[in-house]
Amino acid sequence: MEHENFNDLLAFVAVAREGSFTKAAKQLGVSQSALSHTIRGLETRLGIRLLTRTTRSVSPTEAGERLLNTAAPRFDEITQELASLSELRDKPAGTIRITAAEHAANNVLWPKLSAIMHDYPDVKIDINVDYSMTNIVTQRFDAGVRLGDSVEKDMIAVRIGPDLRMAVVGTPEYFSRHPKPRTPHDLQQHRCINLRLPTHGNLQIWEFEKNGAPLNVRVDGQWVFNNTSSRLRAALAGYGLAYVPEDMVEDHVKDGTLLRVLREWCPTFPGYHLYYPSRRQSSLAFTLVVDALRI
Template identity: 75%
Template sequence: MSRANLNDLQAFVCVARTGSFTRAAAQLGVSQSALSHTIRGLEARLGIRLLTRTTRSVAPTEAGERLLATVAPRFDDIEAELAALSELRDKPAGTIRITTAEHAANQVLWPKLSPLLRDYPDVRIEISVDYGLTDIVADRFDAGVRLGDQVARDMIAVRIGPDLRMTVVGTADYFSRRPPPQTPHDLAAHDCINLRLPTYGGLLPWEFEKDGHRLNVRVEGQWTFNATQPRLRAALAGCGLAFVPEDMAQPHIDEGRLIPVLADWCPRFTGYHLYYPSRRQTSPAFALVVEALRHRECGRSASPTVTGRTTPA
């Protein structure tokens, strides 16, 4: 097959994976009209329709699905092998794309990877904050970050952070107006700052556990956000109680700006893991990223964990 036809097949794979001529054109660095012309030419040469186009979406036909399943893995293998050739270079180089949630990006990835980039100027890191539990293979990410119990079994998982703990916090001014809750049920009488994530749809319940008894509480309040930092800011402003990762709230607790409550109802649970496909050909740059992120307990045993938690946003 000629090189032009191989390029056309690669263009088809990109459109089929993204489900959009606009996004595929941006990834390939071509105009949308040129990409549409390429796909029409490929379909004409093959004598079969590969994509079904509507005003809102693009999806592979049955023939397109078959071609995608056959061709796409081979392009992935070729790209992986080309990336592996960077081992022959004196310095690791390349772009590593990671999808993660906001909390992990701020509390784990940034502090661990920023020193790495100072030492390796040819390595580039792209962090995509996304709460949709992205398919890293389909969306062409090198790796993703999730809580340990959320990683699929067919992935390689590397622990990159300690066990986590959520905490309920409010200001002294807020508690001067309402008594601190003694049990999660008392939250019904409080103004709570809610969280809504796209993967969940509705408002996320606050998850508690004590003496083996697990309790999900749906709270009410005037404020709802889709990320943690605004909820923490609202709590600091005295707008209500926030349920946030303890490591984010701790500096404010230490300085007396926030007061934690319900501590005996907030156990630790499995921390973040970097995960990637087991078939991935590891490049020197990727290996550096993995080692920089790898969690080390410094001689201390890990705390008991509780599985089944939702990802801190």
């Protein structure tokens, strides 16, 4: 294929990844009609259909999937290499994209990275708050954050936080009207504030453990959120019990705003780890971020 057609391949990769001509056109800074014309021209020259179009979605055909899996990683490598050339300067520079859940973003990434960012004005941090198990390679993130036991084996994992423990909390006013639960099973008689997970839209199962025996409970209540801070806010407002990381509620428990229950049932989880592909070429900016987060 001639060099002038590389732009057509980049256009195809954008559409295939986004699953939308509208989103891809916005990303590329071109009109939707121009982008559609470009893709049709590429398909005509190749003599094969690359995308299946419906009124609601765009998806690669078998040939398109093959081209995407072949071309996209190579364009990503070129982009990373070009970006790394700028790192040959004396100071770190560039944008580092990280995906993490809200708690990790607020309690680990923000305090550690904000402490160094003033000293490196040419470094940009792009944090995407997401509870889903994001594929950082296909979504083009430099790194992600997960609990240690959920990182894929083919990734490099760097521990960036201590082990986590969960806490079940409610207000004194709530417990004045409801008896404190003695076991996790008692939670089914309480108003509990749920977390909706992005994967399949399921509600979070509250996980407990005592004497090495796990016990999982499904709970119900008036409120369901897709983030942790909203659940804590609802608990503080007296709407029921929340199941959140204990470091989020330590101050509230100390001052009596919240009461903690089922402490002996709340397990400890492996702490947060920063993970990234083993083949990733480290830039000065990325190395700076990893070193700042590492414990």
